[in-house]
Amino acid sequence: MTQLGAFRSAFVPHDLEQPLAGAGGGPLAGLTAAVKDMFDVAGERVGGGSPAWLAAQEPARTHSAAVAALLEAGATIVGKTVCDEFFYSVIGANAHYGTPLNPRAPDRIPGGSSSGSASACSAGACDVALGSDTAGSVRVPAALCGVYGIRATHGRIDLRGAMRMAPTFDSGGWFAASAGLLRRVGPVLLREWAGEAGDVARVALLEDAFAHAEADVAALCRGFLRGASGALPELRAQRLAGDAIDDWREAMRITQAHEVWESFGAFLSAGDPELGPGVAERMRIAATIGEAEVERSRAVLAEATRRVEEATAERTVLALPTTPAIAPLLGAPAAELEAFRVDTMRLVCLASISGLPQVTVPIGSVAGAPVGLSFIGWRDGDEALLALAQRISPFVGCRLA
Numbered sequence: 001m002t003q004l005g006a007f008r009s010a011f012v013p014h015d016l017e018q019p020l021a022g023a024g025g026g027p028l029a030g031l032t033a034a035v036k037d038m039f040d041v042a043g044e045r046v047g048g049g050s051p052a053w054l055a056a057q058e059p060a061r062t063h064s065a066a067v068a069a070l071l072e073a074g075a076t077i078v079g080k081t082v083c084d085e086f087f088y089s090v091i092g093a094n095a096h097y098g099t100p101l102n103p104r105a106p107d108r109i110p111g112g113s114s115s116g117s118a119s120a121c122s123a124g125a126c127d128v129a130l131g132s133d134t135a136g137s138v139r140v141p142a143a144l145c146g147v148y149g150i151r152a153t154h155g156r157i158d159l160r161g162a163m164r165m166a167p168t169f170d171s172g173g174w175f176a177a178s179a180g181l182l183r184r185v186g187p188v189l190l191r192e193w194a195g196e197a198g199d200v201a202r203v204a205l206l207e208d209a210f211a212h213a214e215a216d217v218a219a220l221c222r223g224f225l226r227g228a229s230g231a232l233p234e235l236r237a238q239r240l241a242g243d244a245i246d247d248w249r250e251a252m253r254i255t256q257a258h259e260v261w262e263s264f265g266a267f268l269s270a271g272d273p274e275l276g277p278g279v280a281e282r283m284r285i286a287a288t289i290g291e292a293e294v295e296r297s298r299a300v301l302a303e304a305t306r307r308v309e310e311a312t313a314e315r316t317v318l319a320l321p322t323t324p325a326i327a328p329l330l331g332a333p334a335a336e337l338e339a340f341r342v343d344t345m346r347l348v349c350l351a352s353i354s355g356l357p358q359v360t361v362p363i364g365s366v367a368g369a370p371v372g373l374s375f376i377g378w379r380d381g382d383e384a385l386l387a388l389a390q391r392i393s394p395f396v397g398c399r400l401a
Helices: 004-006 051-053 066-072 117-125 137-143 178-189 215-227 242-273 277-285 293-311 336-356 382-393
Strands: 032-036 076-081 128-133 148-151 173-177 202-206 234-238 316-321 358-367 368-378
Touching: 032 066, 032 117, 051 368, 066 076, 066 128, 066 293, 076 117, 117 128, 117 173, 128 178, 137 148, 137 173, 137 336, 137 358, 137 368, 148 178, 148 382, 173 178, 178 382, 202 215, 215 316, 215 358, 215 368, 242 277, 242 293, 242 336, 293 316, 293 336, 316 336, 316 382, 336 368, 358 382, 368 382
Parallel strands: 032 076, 032 128, 202 234, 202 316
Antiparallel strands: 128 173, 148 173, 148 358, 316 368, 358 368
């Protein structure tokens, strides 16, 4: 693939004809941004990874709130990026538009669903990229493509003018190739930016989360934490979910699927468009989930939220591998991809269920493929996470004992 082809793989075929220039001044003046194809851009149709959905839409009359904020801050929007169909995967492949390149591991998947945004950022096609995160859709591709990414506290990014998937879990997020750029976007996209308020007091290493990661990934994450300990507050080991993690993951799966069908079921039933592999199967399952099953799952989610919030009390952040393994190879069997998805859900569900913020840092690689280390913060502790990521960024790429 040529360099131009690699850049283009991140962007949708119905891309902007010309970049949208940002305001002449502002905190992001001179920077470029790419936008996941779920956010309204005035005069453009939004696709959500689905040609059928795209064809049924009218051009947006106004920019989504997040796009407007980027433009007002001075960023130039250079394009709209590919995402998984209806955002219903963490793999990053799209049966209709193709799989965006993983620039740091070209023979491996980029992760999704904000795959194009992560790819564009990793390839240098933009300075920052806008995504969304329901069940890891920023965190996973950021980790697999070797860039910084943050899922904001639920509700802190204005999602007006963005397609919804599963509102209980939907949150905004963004990518950047450096911790400084990641932090620079914070005051632009986060509501009620609090600056330096509330620094991290301690870091809890989630032993039960590390136990679900492959040995080489876990070892790299532990080694980074040891090597960067001088830039970190008190570090302690902790267990959080234990044997309940699969109950939490399953409760989220059920609730998410129910809400996904509420968002897209009527459209899919009326038009019966052809869906890509994986997404088609999950949509069929989503259509069968009843209210009683969802009610039971929401009770599990409430208890999980209580425990995660308790663990992040008093300015504590939780450290864990972002994904349990490096990115699977392109063309991996469906069963292998499904196993990766399920294993990944055990780790990403903690922040999704609780609505807490999570930042992922590209700490190094295993077998030539990027590995991300994550920190989950307290509710509205996004500023502290961004500051923490910047504080430890000098250790990224170092050989740490």
